[in-house]
Amino acid sequence: MSFDAERLAQPAIRALRAYDPGHDLPTLRTRFGAVLAELGSNENPSGPSPKALAAAREALADSHRYPDPRCGRLRDVLSNHHGVSPDQLVFGNGSHELLMQLAQAFAGPDAAVMHSQYGFAVFAIAAAASGAPTICVPALPREHPSAPWGHDLDAMAAALRDDMRLVYLANPNNPTGTWFSPDALHAFLKKVPDDTLVVVDEAYGEFMQVAGHASALSLMAAHPNLVVTRTFSKAYALAGMRVGYLVAHPSVAAVLERLRESFNLGLATQAAAVAALADSVYLHLTLTRNAEERAWLAAELAERGHRTLPSLTNFLLLDTGEDAAPLERHLFDRGVIVRPMGGYGLPQTVRISVGSRAENRRLLEALP
Structure with a gap:
């Protein structure tokens, strides 16, 4: 055999x-x-950014050294950039890794996961890998005037149940490109129990150049169960560097730190991200x-x-x-x-x- x-x-x-x-x-x-x-x-x-490339090249001279395991410099600049505490940040090899770790840490056979039909593929993969019961809520219809095939937040709120531990959303969503407003997200969050984490993936958040839009980070103070994931792969064009991060309540971040791989962001990666963030x-x-x-x-x-x-x-x-x-x-x-x-x-x-x-x-x- x-x-x-x-x-x-x-x-x-x-x-x-x-x-x-x-x-x-x-x-x-x-x-x-x-x-x-x-x-x-x-x-x-x-x-x-040419400044990001220059910073990465300079950092490579120290490639015989391990990178900062806490991503200290990047942690500080992101903390200032978003106006959050340093202990609210967790770093990943792209946001993909962090989306997987959230399910690994908080979902399981007795802790269900919800996501939307046509949502980012990693949501379903993360839920399945954890063995969690999964609810996929039908998306808005193709004929919807403003969000064809987008998240139906009202239907998702109605599908909440007692064993729900994670809800995955994306704003804007890949692959549909659809989005929802901060007011719609706030209304949804008010319906979610405190012990259910709502993860908003904002991988494309920087592209949301529209009046009245704000990141979900603006709602974090009112909703400690809110988690926001972001990446340097898209707007900052560092897809090959693999820099992702999330912002969450310090207690959520502390749990995820137990899972984070040591030295998961390299020297050049950290340096490039710091420089890219500074080049507004x-x-x-x-x-x-x-x-x-x-x-x-x-x-x-x-x-x-x-x-x-x-x-x-x-x-x-x-x-x-x-x-x-x-x-x-x-x-x-x-x-x-x-x-x-x-x-x-x-x-x-x-x-x-x-x-x-x-x-x-x-x-x-x-x-x-």
């Missing part, structure tokens, strides 16, 4: 399906070269460019008869109204990589990252 570790794994892990990162991009870069348009991973085509001018330019390019791309797609959902992120969800697989394959064969959404239960859609103007033009030229 051949050895198979599958039978040794815990039941919840045996039932788990791994996160799908998409196409093998290193191989595709070799195949297509400079003509490849990478529009499938929501990366920032502007690249990192570069961030503003990046966000402005993204908003302009997103509007241009959405308009160009609309002229060609393609429907995209409203978005305040660095991506657009294109709804073909039919099986989108042929469109995705057509683009792939021409070196334009977009993300099919069949794994999210949206097989009629593809997610298109907002690229550079040259990349976006290649997309438009490749469309059938």
Whole structure:
């Protein structure tokens, strides 16, 4: 009999399906070269702040040393940036790691998890890995005027139950690009019991350049059960550095610190994040460019008869109204990589990252 570790794994892990990162991009870069348009991973085509790159290079000179395990400098600057206490911060290898650890720490067979249909895929993976009972609440309908396929917060509030330990939300949401207002979140939080943690993933939070919007962090003082996760991967263009963090009540942070891997943020990573956060001018330019390019791309797609959902992120969800697989394959064969959404239960859609103007033009030229 051949050895198979599958039978040794815990039941919840045996039932788990791994996160799908998409196409093998290193191989595709070799195949297509400079003509490849990478529009499938929501990366920032502007690249990192030059100051962040310089700080990372300088830090590499000390690569024979372990990094600061407490991320002290980064902790201090983020504490000042968000106006929170240093002991409210926990750092992760991207926010993905932190979303998983929240379920590892607080969910389980007797502690349920809730998330929305079409929510970020890691929510369901984190819940399944913990063996927790999971409630997936149907999203708003496709025809909703302001948030098609977005979170239905009223339905989620109605689905709360006594054993609910974690609720995962995303604002804005990946892959739909939809969002909800601070008032809507506040109304939802007032309905949630104090012993249920509400996790708001704001991976795309910096892109929410709209009047009246505020981060969920503004509600944290009134709701100690609120947890906010963020990342430097998107707006700050440090996806390859893997810098994520969360802000929570100090007692929540203290529990998670017991799980955090030692030295999980490297020397160069910490230095780059500190410098990126300080370069507000570069961030503003990046966000402005993204908003302009997103509007241009959405308009160009609309002229060609393609429907995209409203978005305040660095991506657009294109709804073909039919099986989108042929469109995705057509683009792939021409070196334009977009993300099919069949794994999210949206097989009629593809997610298109907002690229550079040259990349976006290649997309438009490749469309059938």
